[in-house]
Amino acid sequence: MNQILQLLRRNLYIVVFLLLETIALFLFFNSSQQPSSKLYEFCTAVKGYFISIGGDVRSKDELKAENLELQKENAWLRAQIESSLLPLRHGTDTFLTDSFYAQRYVCLCARIVSATLNFANNYFIVDAGRAEGVEAGMGVVSPHGIIGIVDKVSDHFASVLTVLHSQSLVSVSLASSGYSGSLSWPGIRYDEAVLSDIPSHVRIRIGEKVVTSGFSSVFPGGIPVGCVEEVLSEPGEDFYRLKIRFSEDYHSVGQVYIVKDLYKAELESCKEHPYGQI
Amino acid sequence: MQRTSLWTNLIRFVFLVLLQGIALEHVNLPGGLHWIAYPVFIVLLPLQMLPVALLVSSFVAGACVDLLCGIPGLNAAAATLAAFVRIVYFKIRPSKDALHDGDLSGTPLPFSMGWGKFLYYSGWVILSFHLAYFFLESFGFRHFFYVLYISVGSAFLCLVSLVITVSFFRAKANKR
Numbered sequence: 349m350n351q352i353l354q355l356l357r358r359n360l361y362i363v364v365f366l367l368l369e370t371i372a373l374f375l376f377f378n379s380s381q382q383p384s385s386k387l388y389e390f391c392t393a394v395k396g397y398f399i400s401i402g403g404d405v406r407s408k409d410e411l412k413a414e415n416l417e418l419q420k421e422n423a424w425l426r427a428q429i430e431s432s433l434l435p436l437r438h439g440t441d442t443f444l445t446d447s448f449y450a451q452r453y454v455c456l457c458a459r460i461v462s463a464t465l466n467f468a469n470n471y472f473i474v475d476a477g478r479a480e481g482v483e484a485g486m487g488v489v490s491p492h493g494i495i496g497i498v499d500k501v502s503d504h505f506a507s508v509l510t511v512l513h514s515q516s517l518v519s520v521s522l523a524s525s526g527y528s529g530s531l532s533w534p535g536i537r538y539d540e541a542v543l544s545d546i547p548s549h550v551r552i553r554i555g556e557k558v559v560t561s562g563f564s565s566v567f568p569g570g571i572p573v574g575c576v577e578e579v580l581s582e583p584g585e586d587f588y589r590l591k592i593r594f595s596e597d598y599h600s601v602g603q604v605y606i607v608k609d610l611y612k613a614e615l616e617s618c619k620e621h622p623y624g625q626i
Numbered sequence: 627m628q629r630t631s632l633w634t635n636l637i638r639f640v641f642l643v644l645l646q647g648i649a650l651e652h653v654n655l656p657g658g659l660h661w662i663a664y665p666v667f668i669v670l671l672p673l674q675m676l677p678v679a680l681l682v683s684s685f686v687a688g689a690c691v692d693l694l695c696g697i698p699g700l701n702a703a704a705a706t707l708a709a710f711v712r713i714v715y716f717k718i719r720p721s722k723d724a725l726h727d728g729d730l731s732g733t734p735l736p737f738s739m740g741w742g743k744f745l746y747y748s749g750w751v752i753l754s755f756h757l758a759y760f761f762l763e764s765f766g767f768r769h770f771f772y773v774l775y776i777s778v779g780s781a782f783l784c785l786v787s788l789v790i791t792v793s794f795f796r797a798k799a800n801k802r
Binding site for chain 1: 651652655658659660677678680681682685688689692696697698699700702703706707709710713762763764769772776
């Protein structure tokens with residue numbers, strides 16, 4: 349017994365090492381997304397504050413105000429395009445060829461204050477939070493493409509799970525044929541993604557545009573995502589795997605729009621089914 | 627551990643963790659490299675430090691960076707492994723006895739170890755940190771050679787940070 353105790357005392361550091369490593373790996377594998385603690389929310393807020401100070405110093409004051417005005421105007425214009433509206437064909441006895449529209453999506457302006465691109469799971473932090481009406485699950489788009497989905501929200505900042513994340517899956521479609529599939533990020537290059545589940549009978553053209561399908565309440569349909577660069581699947585496979593080049597350069601993106609679906613709750617309630625979600 | 631050494635390490639800890647969490651984490655370098663400077667703290671911890679204390683302080687440093695970066699456990703796991711490699715290194719190569727502690731309270735520095743030995747020792751610690759960090763981060767060995775390239779490249783950057791820090795120490799020591 350004494351010998352065992354002595355051995356243990358001599359190699360206590362190995363026991364402590366194994367214990368600490370187990371704790372760290374447990375934390376890591378149990379939260380491959382992001383921690384949901386209040387502490388993390390607090391840290392995001394503090395970090396966002398520091399980084400936005402740095403960003404404020406960098407940006408030129410006169411251009412900043414002008415940019416903000418332009419961004420607001422863009423957000424308003426984006427809300428006016430057809431994909432942001434919900435056609436209302438009901439409420440009258442007769443069928444109307446000229447449908448009425450209700451506002452479905454609105455855009456909130458935000459600026460990226462922090463971004464990672466080198467990880468297998470990349471997040472952006474934007475300077476809009478709960479106070480501005482941002483909620484988890486909202487889509488984030490930029491002038492040239494899609495950015496990701498809002499993940500965690502503090503009072504004035506929000507973290508965005510970008511499309512450059514190993515668990516990101518976005519429903520997109522080919523602009524010309526309308527066939528939809530799932531866009532995922534295989535890692536390595538921040539300007540490339542993989543589009544899968546496109547049936548093999550569809551004719552694919554290199555350079556063809558890929559846009560959001562609009563099948564979820566996250567992104568309106570028709571937002572540019574990228575273009576087809578290469579067919580990755582082998583001949584004879586049932587579904588295509590296509591290499592997509594993103595239309596947005598994630599290295600230089602600064603201004604973004606957070607898309608709010610005004611009909612999300614209603615849509616979600618329709619998806620609830622006694623046997624589970626549709 | 628002497629009082630001055632404790633303060634030096636504490637200041638180094640706070641500075642490097644904040645530098646990593648607030649600034650370096652957002653620096654996107656060409657070639658997908660990542661600048662992780664805070665393992666310098668693990669390399670420069672005093673030699674007299676108890677192995678358990680060394681492991682715990684490395685774990686805490688990693689956990690603090692994790693909190694700032696939003697990736698729980700990743701830095702903590704890699705930092706603890708690096709500390710363990712350091713302990714094993716000095717157990718296998720007890721060059722510790724050959725060192726003269728002087729004013730620096732046993733901080734492993736090139737002036738006491740010699741540049742060659744110092745870079746060899748810190749190379750092991752830093753490389754083990756980066757390998758653990760990037761392979762854990764990529765969730766496996768899917769892109770083995772790419773991750774290896776990033777690990778080695780980023781470890782080199784960290785080594786550069788270490789040399790800068792150590793040179794700063796020398797300048798301070800010379801002043802004294």
